[in-house]
Amino acid sequence: MNFSEVFKLSSLLCKFSPDGKYLASCVQYRLVIRDVNTLQILQLYTCLDQIQHIEWSADSLFILCAMYKRGLVQVWSLEQPEWHCRIDEGSAGLVASCWSPDGRHILNTTEFHLRITVWSLCTKSVSYIKYPKACQQGIAFTRDGRYMALAERRDCKDHVSIFVCSDWQLLRHFDTETQDLAGIEWAPNGCVLAVWDTCLEYKVLLYSLDGRLLSAYCAYEWSLGVKSVAWSPSSQFLAVGSYDGKVRILNHVTWKMITEFGHPATVNNPKTVVYKEAEKNPQLALGRLAFPAPRAAASPASNTESKYEIASAPVSLQTLKPIADRANPKIGVGALAFSPDNYFLATRSDSVPNAVWIWDIQKLRLFVVLEQLSPVRSFQWDPQQPRLAICTGGSKVYLWSPAGCLSVQVPGEGDFQVLSLCWHFSGDSMALLSKDHFCLCFLETEERVGTAFGRPGDHT
């Protein structure tokens, strides 16, 4: 495993282009486009203000930079550097901006969710969509980019509108049986839309593309409900993580629950492998117990190397006691992700913040638990193979695959606190983001790393 040099970055804005050729990163009001292989700067665009959001168009030709404070969106073209486009939402304000799947339309959500403006780069036409709902996940595009589902709120009732993306025609419009819709998500095959209610009520509704209600699922009542939802890449399973600390897997035939995965604080099954991260103590020889000791004690987690140890059967994990009288209690399954081959499901229970649970979907049982030394910030599957990258906000990045797991110290002077990470779609490299720096981590191909290192550094 090799690392590139460290580049500057602001507000964690760093994204690979969908075709995997480019890497966009932001430094204050500048947008830097690099070649992924050589890391050379290809383009450098200067925006009008500090960039708050960037997004590649699906064909990797354009990139939009949103400056919410100013209500501005600037679009840049890679092919024609002199081409520019500026969208000003004016006094309506701007809270969200995204591409439509065709890469020729930009959807801007105005302040107070008054409307969504659809700007076209091809024609002068501007469309407006009224009544968008302010919620967690209100817009969802199908994988093939053909349809868009939008959560709406009209007359104190939740609705879902399905638009055809090619001409923004309303295809279906139906009200949902939800108290306060919290999110929508298309199945990867684009035929089923999962709709879930606010956390006050456990309710998952499944709608067909044509607006029929396929099924409604409710696991329990009178308690906090759904916290996270994830489709398996095959659209075969819908994993629903809830505040009771369980993940329920629904099948796509009957839309009933197949199994539920609890996240108890003790792992008793001896078949489950529990990897515990442990600090690698520098071996204290008799003569060597000297000055660096106090400094090492001051910052133990960040600098010392760590390794994984396999803990034997009954393992109790570190749990967090939630504060009961605060909103958004730290309980329940807050994050879940299926591996690209559908074989594994990675989850994180917020009450056991240091652990990542990996479930075997073929056998429907707990496969591996990774317990880190510090709370897990995020994890992401390699897009090509069952390989999970985890970061905890420390200077290490962790990788798990069915063969085992390892912890890698990010090299470089000073602390590189990995707050977030994103994979290149080939799975050969990933970007590690810290508060104001990022670097690339190359996993396999050696020659590529060589070129990356051979080049003179180009700090921006």
Added chain:
Amino acid sequence: MGEWMTVTDPDLSSESKNICQYTSETKMSPSSLYSQQVLCSSIPLSKNVHSFFSAFCTEENIEQSISYLDQELTTFGFPSLYEESKGKDTKRELNIVAVLNCMNELLVLQRKNLLAQENVETQNLKLGSDMDHLQNCYAKLKEQLETSRREMIGLQERDRQLQCKNRNLHQLLKNEKDEVQKLQNIIASRATQYNHDMKRKEREYNKLKERLHQLVMNKKDKKIAMEVLNYVGRADGKRGSWRTGKTEARNEDEMYKILLNDYEYRQKQILMENAELKKVLQQMKKEMISLLSPQKQKPRERADDSTGTVLSDAEEDAGELSRESLWDLSCETVREQLTNSIRKQWRILKSHVEKLDNQVSKVHLEGFNDEDVISRQDHEQETEKLELEIQQCKEMIKTQQQLLQQQLATACDDDTTSLLRDCYLLEEKERLKEEWSLFKEQKKNFEKERRSFTDAAIRLGLERKAFEEERASWLKQQFLNMTTFDHQNSENMKLFSAFSGSSDRDSLTVHSRPRQKKPHGVSNGSPVCTSKLTKSLPASPSTSDFCQTRSCASEHSSINVLNITPEEPKPNPVGREGTNQKWSMASRPGSQEGCYSGCSSTYRNSHVEKDDLP
């Protein structure tokens, strides 16, 4: 009970009194007294009776008494005491026979009465005791009754209390229920109110939004705009189409197409899965049939009719199915047949397996028995053989062990040392190396020193030799000088001088001892001493110097010799050589004062030593 008794007793006594009174009143006779007395005194004493009787009849009232008795007796039904009177006026005469009869009868009666009385008394006693017992019983029962009554009262009280409590609880429950109902109502009303409020708020919010929308959007906000250098082409290269009914229909069509595709895909998958499962089922069935067919003959032979028929049925079914399964059928009848046949065969298989299990267990049991029977006969022979073999094996093992131990004993030293050597860590090895080199160096140094020492020693020896030679020459000179003074000893001295060059210390010591033992004799007469010494001189030529000193001492002064003597008993720490030297030194000044200059220092030293050692 006691109270009750006390109440009844007086009644009884009063009754008896009444009776007494009544009788006394009716009779009005002297006997009434008696009867009264009899009645009152429960047990009449014989004395009293006697006195009473004596008092009853006196001389004066015989007649009256008799008549009285007669009257009494007649009233009691006895014959009259008197003879039957012939006339009224005539005095009736006492009929003694009648009297005696009467008396006898009375006595008999008396006895009877006494008996009866006794009986009655015993009965009375019995009854009394019975009465007591009963009274006790009664008392006990009464007590029991009392306690139980009290218990009952207590229980009743408790019951009442519990009922009271129950009622209270019921009341409370009712209250709580009411409360809950009320709260629920409140909650519901609150909820509805909240919802209502929410809706109202939301409506207001929507209104505001609408208003804002109008204000913001309809103001022809110049700012809301898009600046584009030039419009780009669509990703698919086509031009945008107008929105018409046609496009709508087309969109619908596409949507349904997508859905259809999805469903078709799923159906295909399900069909495939089904086919696979069917295949598995078919295979299972076939295997079952093949498994069951070879041994179906046996059960038939063993006249297991029921299974046989079932098997044949199964066979038929299987045949049919295999024929039918040529079509990939999924209709219900076929499915039913298939599942039924499978179920049947499964049942058969199960029973068969169970049977097999039973057989196996039986066979096991039988087998054990058979083995036992057979082995008994050859058992002893076999055991003997085995024992012999064991013995042999043991011996073998022993010899092998011995050999091994021997080998080990020789080998183990090397092994252990090598092991130990291996045990050392690299560091230790290095340290040892260092130490080794240091040691070597030290050794070298030591050797150097030793060499220098030996050199020094050699040099010393040479010097000494030179010195001795010098001394010898000096002595020679001295001697020669002496000969000039004393001609008597000249010959002897000459002999001495001839031997003076070679000095044998051992012989010197040997000869010095006798000389030392006789210091007093020396003081008396030196000629004797010298003569003695001279005798031994040829054997010890090395003592020439000594002899010489002796001689000079004898010559010059005996004091010198006396001064020397105290030194002799002292054990010399320096060694023999030292003593000899001192001797020689000490003697020299005595012998020759002229050479003071050359040896003064040594002389002094020796002198100081002498002083220290008294």
